[in-house]
Amino acid sequence: MRPTKLDRFKMQCKLYQFWRFIVLNLKILKAVDHSKRA
């Protein structure tokens, strides 16, 4: 599925990107938490 116009807007929007930065970090930390307990 190709990015929509809204997706492209989101790629440029700094406020949205700041939100994604936080979300991506949380996703990574969720998986890393499992790894650290290995």
Next chain:
Amino acid sequence: MAKVAIIGAGFAGHTAAMYLGESLGKEHEITVIHKFDYFGFVPSWVWLGIDAVKAEETCFKLKPIYDRFNVNFVQGKVTSVHPEENYVVVDQANGGGEASVAYDYLIVATGAHMNYKATPGLGPDKFTESICHFDTAVKARDAYLQLIEKMKRGEKQRLVIGTGHPLAACQGAAFEYITNIHTDLTQRGIRDKADLVYLTNEPAIGDFGVGGINVVKQGGRIARGGDLIEDLMEEFGLEKGVRRGVKEVDEKKIYWEDFEGNFGEDEYDFAMLIPQSRGVTFPFFNKAGEDISSQVTNPGGFILADGIYGLSYDELVKTPDAWPANYQNPLFNNIFSAGIAFAPPGPISVPHTTKNGTTITPGAPRTGMISGVIGRIVALNIIDLVNGRRMTHRERMSEMLAVCIASNGKSLWNGQATVMIIYPVVPDHTRYDNKEGRDLFVTRVERGLAGAWLKQMVETTFMHKFRGRIGWQLIPE
């Protein structure tokens, strides 16, 4: 007093050395053997290859770090390993002569040996460039800068970036390099003077050797991560040469065979093609002096670990436990492999053989993150063993997270990166009840400025960790 020897000081070896040094360094003997006297942060060499970062910013000297961690450092090249007598022979750098390093536990963390010879004409000594090593990345940068001068004079140039062997891995690095070249040429105002070609052995764009990354979109729809990559390539005007295994390179052309068994060629002015990777290049000898390498490594030189080998691809897909968990060699239990050095039980991507009998399959990627995790697991298990406990740490690639951040531009204001979060790296259909065999809450592919911030954050924190600075243990691999 236990002796632990580590061959290699890349992501895996250096991580293992820091954990071992901190826990055992004062009472036991930890020795790192490495070809170079520096640690190189490989992901930054993509930027080094376009002159976006200074060479010295991507490396630091190892000895001062190891002095703090009570780890001995030997700069040299291992020439043989004697697993029945527990010693390694090293040809020391700077004319230091031959030395023998005894061990009770050995970690082989040699990374990938770039096997340029597997493709005639490939490599920095022949006709193509490589960003896989520090010195070759510097050479690639110099060649790229010469190309820029030609483009500034109005000469049109054709740049081919991708994989240089039907079995090559690490497509992510090639993808990142070509998108950075696009951004750099655009900023220099000469993008119209370059044809950029992405040549890859992947079965489809976005496969990256992990069988592709499918993600959940709004409304629960499953979307192909590769579509986002294809969209980016179209936007950047990148030509695609997919499903192609490079067979040979000469001064002007790259010769390939595609999935359908057709032969073709591409002209180029500048090519950066990633070669096939091999494991260790040194032999293993028994007490009688006989070469027993075939009992310790697979035919590619990768060290056999506690995985299940010899399964067909279909069986392997159904058996995530076939992937090694503690990376211990089954024949010599005091030998561990970390990072790229361990033998994977097979590819993650679907293998393909052409009608001419050529196998074109992207190799299983083992990124810096994966290498670091394995380095930590191996170190913690050795700490357990030295302290008289049983090994308590394990993590298969079918349980492991990987984050790949392919930047397009370095700026934190208007840069971008494609972030690929893959969990687990090897799909586990027994644990995740979906077609992808992955945790679809964590697995993501997205593009934006957040990726550029994430890339910068990862580079800064990793360098902090690898320099052993305060709180380094808290930073995940």
